[in-house]
Amino acid sequence: MTNLWTILNVAIGLALTYLVLSLVATAIQEGIAAVFRLRAATLKSGLASLLADPGSKKPQLDPFFVSVFGHGLVQRISSKGAPSYVPARNITLALLDVLKDGSQANEFTAIERAVAELPPSPIRQSLSVLMNEASGDIDVLKTRVDKWIDDSMDRISGTYKRNVQITMLAVGFVIACGFNVDSLHVAKSLWAPEANSKIVQTATNFLARHPAAGKKNDPGQGPVSGSQTDQDPAADLIAAKAAFADALDEVSSLPIPIGWKDFLLGDPKESKESKDSKDSNVPKDPNAPKGFFFILARLFEALPGWIMTALAISLGAPFWFDLLQGLINLRATGPKPPRADSPETPGDNKQRSTS
Amino acid sequence: MLAAYQVDGLVLDGTQAGPSDAVRALQTDLRALGYLGRGIDGAFGPGSLRAVRALRYDLINNHGLSRSDDGPAPVAIADYNKGRITDIAAGFDQSLAACLADLISDSKVPKLPRSFDPLADNRAALAAVSSMTDATAPFPFILAMAVQESDSCHYCIPHGNDGDDFVSIGLDRNDKANPDRITSRGYGLGQYTIFHHPPRMEEIARFIVDPVGNVATAFAELRSKFDRDVVGPDSEADDRAAEHPVLALRLCRYPVSDKRRMADCQSCAANVPTVTIRRGTPLFQGSSKSCQPDNLYPSADYGAVPDRSAFLCDWPYAARRYNGSGLDSFHYQIRILLNLVRQRAASGDAK
Incomplete structure (x- = not known):
């Protein structure tokens, strides 16, 4: 038996x-x-699709994406070449810092002005919604952007896992x-x-x-x-x-x-x-x-x-x-x-x- | 009966010295008719001369129409001229004295109210404002504006030689071609402004005699500026557009359930970062105009001004629009924000 x-x-x-x-x-x-x-490449293309104007032919050369991706907070962690892991918080800070661009105005206003000057794009749309939710409060804005980047990074991870x-x-x-x-x-x-x-x-x-x-x-x-x-x-x-x-x-x-x-x-x-x-x-x-x-x-x-x-x-x-x-x-x-x-x-x- | 200033041969052009009862009577009547800003001291100075010229202008040109959309005056001042006044630039003479006496004696011509106890009336008025639970607009802004508009006085308080106890009035002379012409007048605590003259009886009752009514009108006016002249639909505040190009109109950071909603503005003003504004500081980032002193605001240097762009609401922008949209409105806005902080300091001291 x-x-x-x-x-x-x-x-x-x-x-x-x-x-x-x-x-x-x-x-x-x-x-x-x-x-x-592959991790670095997925991260880069994932962030490019998040930050670049979808109309641009080469998203990885989009100036806005390039300035965020090239920011010290994103690049510094990697010993050489493109980073394969970046804490979401660093991307948030780099993104806001690029938008602020050394302006003397209060932080929120500086970022808001920069967002208003972005060409119509999903990134502009997303940031506008997040800014309106924050209603002028820079701390709330940072939290919201963090969460948003986190979610986006989860999607990038998902793509990587599928691959x-x-x-x-x-x-x-x-x-x-x-x-x-x-x-x-x-x-x-x-x-x-x-x-x-x-x-x-x-x-x-x-x-x-x-x-x-x-x-x-x-x-x-x-x-x-x-x-x-x-x-x-x-x-x-x-x-x-x-x-x-x-x-x-x-x-x-x-x-x-x-x-x-x-x-x-x-x-x-x-x-x-x-x-x-x-x-x-x-x-x-x-x-x-x-x-x-x-x-x-x-x-x-x-x-x-x-x-x-x-x-x-x-x-x-x-x-x-x-x-x-x-x-x-x-x-x-x-x-x-x-x-x-x-x-x-x-x-x-x-x-x-x-x- | 003749007025005290109807004296044969009495002519005043600002060169006469010393106070007199005739001048005091003249000033009182000019004040009652809304031509003299403030001060009944019996001395015929430049202020009195400008008041006389403003009246001469109206006797020739004021046919009772409004310069804005707030309706006509109840009477036309020009109807009281009867061919006696042809020249704006002259001083006080007996032709003008006759016209003035006619205006004063005609009961159809509204006169501005005065108070028997201005101190008590003003205190009651401010207490009424603070207790207003009207959620139309934040009352601390109204209080800060009252300081700026009328020094928080609905009625003038007599002091020294000055016996003025009329309702406070602000005179705008915005006609460059006719510098003595009064183009609009703000009345009382909130200096609610109308563009026809004299005011109608109904208006005098609604917001000139009654300080609470005056403030309620100011609330409604401020709210209307907030709703229509910050991000539209009537017009857009240029400072707001430059500083918050993305945000929708923000009423208050606190939810409806919070008792600080539309009431804790002094704390907000004290807690936002401050900016220093000097002569030459741009009105807002990217503006071609800068802060400059002018007739109304002789200094353009302000330290520790709460940063209007850091507020989590749009009332600082609405407060400016309450005053208009020119250079002066920026001085006005700065002073309102400074008043908010001072009032907080004062109330903190009181505790």
Whole structure:
């Protein structure tokens, strides 16, 4: 009889696989982000679309945007090149300072005059509304502009996260094909009693070694923020390389069938059945020459599994980390594997586990 | 019966020395008819001469029409000339004495009121203003304007030789071609201004005799300036347009439920940043005109003036429009804002 716990173990095995592969994908994605300075680019284009006159052909050369973006409060934080993180408050202050432009009039009036002189544009419209809400009070105006910039930065982060997800999906597909990680095949292999009994321990060990794998590996952290610090892209790249090497080690130690070695054997069970029933059109020896159509057929067979793997990877490490932890916890409340020797497990769990 | 100044051969042109009862009687009648600004001391000086010339102008030219849209006068002063006055520039003579006596003795010609106890009447008037719960306009601005307009006096207070106890009056002479001509007159505490002369009986009763009525009229007038002449629709205040080109009209920073609403202006004035205004300071940023002394305001140096642009309401702009739109109105605005701060200091001392 199929034990419910076997199913749970299969789920744990899959979650572990996806988590480890997500870590690889995250490292690659971070590498790409570092090389192409994606955060900085997203931040710049996001701010340009917020501040520049939409009529201008090159928003990033819009004089108003350039003066705010080039303001010391925005640029100073970055060690070199364009900033990839800027606290919203700094953007507010830079924006108001650019508007004020050294005028001797009282602050609000100076800003108001500058806003009135802006060409008709969404930024002028937004600031006019905020100024009217503030009704002449500079402190209220600063709070309102802060909030507005915050919201806009959230949108920029959202854009960045969407882009990251698309990248992750692409990277995930490359990994799935590259390592030949066919979800269906992996799941089947995890049904085998030997793999099934070992996988929980492997997962527990992994979590013990990487207690924060899901936390610091969120590739979706956008170019915003109060707490984040702006890092040198070169440092980002080094970190991404280290994470990549780490994650690769983990992949190779996974007790699951990935890689191309046995690809042409197809599913172990299926090949056995076919061997029994038909005359062998499936070669037993992987080194034996294969027909083109056979290879094509295998590729089509593996494709759904690869796609599933790619989609799973695109969900990201934090998702799989949380899920894996949840499954392990669920497992802990159930029957212990025979060799489990955890003294911290409450005794009543053990009693119930016999059911 | 002849008036005291109807004396054969009595001619006054400002060169005579010493006070006389005849001159005192003449000044009293000129004051009652709204030609003399203030001062009944029996000495015929330049002020009295200007009053006489203003009357001569009216005897020739005033046909009872308004220079604005506030309706006609009840009588035409020119009807009392009867061919006796042909020359504005002359001084006081017996032809003018005869016209003046005719005007005074005709009950159809309204006379300005006077008070038996100006001190008490003025106190009562100010108390009435402070207790006005009218939300039409902020009363501290009205009080600050009353100081500027009439030194907070609805009735003049006699002192020394000066026996003037008539309702206070402000005379505007804005006709450059006829410098002695009085073009409009402001009456009482709030110097509510009308552009026809003499005022109608109904007007005298409504806001010239009664200080509360006078102030209520000032409230309504100030509110009308606020509603129509700060950001439109009738006209736009140029200082407001330069300093708050984006903001919609702001009535008060406090919500309706707050008891400081339209009442705590003195605190607002004391808490905004101040500016220093000197001769030559532009009237507002970008203005081609600057603050300069003139006949009415001999000094153009003001220190620690509350910055009108830093108020969270538009009453400082409305206060200026109450006075018009020229250079003088900027002096006026500065003084109103300074008065607000002084009044706060005074009330703080009282506590």
